[in-house]
Amino acid sequence: MNREWVTLTGVSLLVILLQFLFIDKIAIVGISADIVLIPISAIAFQYGRMKGMVYGFSVGFLLDIMTGFWGVNALAKTIAGFIWGSFYVDSKPLIGWYQRQYLQVFLFGAIFHFAVLSGLNYAHLSSSIGQFIFKYVLGQTAYTFVFTYLFAMYFWNRKR
């Protein structure tokens, strides 16, 4: 258990660095991916709502500190951790994060995450609700999903 958490902390820091130094720089027409959601979803699926939320809040807060505006990422990632953690019932994961359903549930939680995040960051910039939903919520979800899919494919191939 301890070893798992140490590994996870290391992976989380690596993912945050990757997000900060690489992913943020390859945004397309103002849409950027958020790969920090991958370890949050993995934790929530594996350990449940409580750990998913606390982990989401902590990582989100760390990102907020680095960007200088507190609270936005912490809020969105707490909610995402809660949603993904809801697929863990009676002390066992309903969906193992190595299964294909992981991607479907990931998508569901990511939409909520980006709806909250974009609502706080971009709502006032959107000229219509359609633009807000398609560009910021679905656009960012889709872009993040590409990275999640690549990660999942790599993981599944290794499992085989």
Add this chain to the structure above:
Amino acid sequence: MQRLFEFLLRFKDQFVLILLVILANLMILSNQNSQINFLRAASFGFFAVIEEQLSFFSRYLDAIETAEGLRQENMLLSEEVYRLRTYRIENLQLRKDLGLKEGIGFSSVPADVIHSSIYSSDNTITITAGSEQGVLVNNLVRNSSGVIGRVILTDNQYSIVQLMISSNFRMGAKVERTSTEGLITWDGKATSHVYLSNVVQTSPVEKGDPVVSSQNSTFAPEGIPVGFVDSVFIDPKQLFKTIRVRTAVDFSRVNHVFVTIPEKPDSVLLNLDETATRGEK
């Protein structure tokens, strides 16, 4: 009591969710609070040290391209310096003849950009100059091309700069040729364009006209390039027209900047005002 405890235990996930959501919302609401601002500055300063080390690699990769750009810029600047020296001598002579006093001087503090975020609504960069170098909140940040933004948070060694392409950025500017005043804003879309709004309908503006900071700006010295007029929007029902301005700065390639610091800080000017008021009484 036992029942309450059981109830809390049964819905502990929901309670923790509510608690964390409230905590996050409190943080969002208190971002402008002075104590929180102090904590924000301290924590951001800590992470900026790490970011500076990491940005070394990307700066090294950009070094050849930057050097080439600097060579070209240097050539253009040396021509401009020669012209400006001539104008300065002429200007000084004219001011002396008219009996005008010298305006407020500005000094520049150079800094490197160690992190930039240009794809959100409130875009910022982190620079390697802070309060120890004399940088204050609201100081203008520029490079050789023009206005980049203004300082919004300072640590001892680092500062966060709100870019001109930020939805909360406002700055007084004017069309240089006609001295038509307006307000610089950004619509959150293209990072290469900003808008000069609140421009009087009757003022003549043409495509390609240079736009510079005006004397009405609360933080920028007059005459710093902002960009060039790209197109003009006129709504006959409105009193004002809006001008789309192509920015002079390419925000995707900002690596080195200068913080413009007034040599006479605002407090000195305020004291002067107070002295003058007392004198009048």
